[in-house]
Amino acid sequence: MMKILRHLSPGRKKIAWWNLMVALFIIVPIVVALIVWLQRLIFREAKFKARLEATYAENIKISTALEQSYEQLSSLDKLRKEMIANISHDLRTPLTNLMGYIETLFLRRFDITLPEREKYLSIAIQESQRLRKLIDDLFELSKLEANQVEINAEPFPITELLQDVFAKYSVICAEKKIKINTNIIGKEPWVVADLKLIDRVLQNLLDNAIRYNLSENGKIDLSLQQVGTQLFIQISNSSKTIPPSVLPHLFDRYFKVSSDEGSTGLGLAIVKKL
Known part of the structure; x- marks a missing residue:
């Protein structure tokens, strides 16, 4: 371009310079605008890609959370069905x-002996108590x-309550040859509770x-x-050791250590809620 301008006449050179300046004023902003547009496009694309990845x-x-929730609900539903079956069995x-x-007492009411009557009545009472407890x-x-339990707190000596509770189970422990050992450290404490x-x-x-x-x-x-x-009150027995993986679930309402157990696990579930 510069060589061409040198061979032109002064008038034409002036016109050529103006044309060059005009071209530069037009082309440069366009190029700059294109560069800026491309940079913005690249930035938007990167931002969109980041959002897409996020x-x-x-x-x-x-x-993953939905899958875990589904698995938990499925497991809970399975345990619920098992518990209903266990409760139905325990009620039945x-x-x-x-x-x-x-x-039997009704059919043999005329010929049953007194010892047999007492035995049948005793068993009937035990079964009715078992049914009532469940x-x-x-x-x-x-x-x-449902949070419908009212708490009536009052002060009382906890050791007396423990003695009363153990007295209730003294007969059954004697029948099962289970020995109860107590270890009370310190003075007799009083508590304020229900x-x-x-x-x-x-x-x-x-x-x-x-x-x-x-x-x-x-024991x-x-x-x-x-x-x-x-x-701190601790109650332990001489049963076989419970696997560590089971311990966190012992107080769950639907959980059982073994499928062949007759218990529904309601007792420990109540303890957890209390």
């Missing part, structure tokens, strides 16, 4: 036994889950300790210790 990652998280068994002994557990658990609810917690824990005390001539150890304003 959305994809979020969708993956949501999908004492009811069937109760009806059987009552029918119904009470179901009713109490439903009230706890006496009936604490009594229920202790009974349910003791029920569980007796039911799963699998060894012959077993149940109870320790009571006060540390500052806190009171």
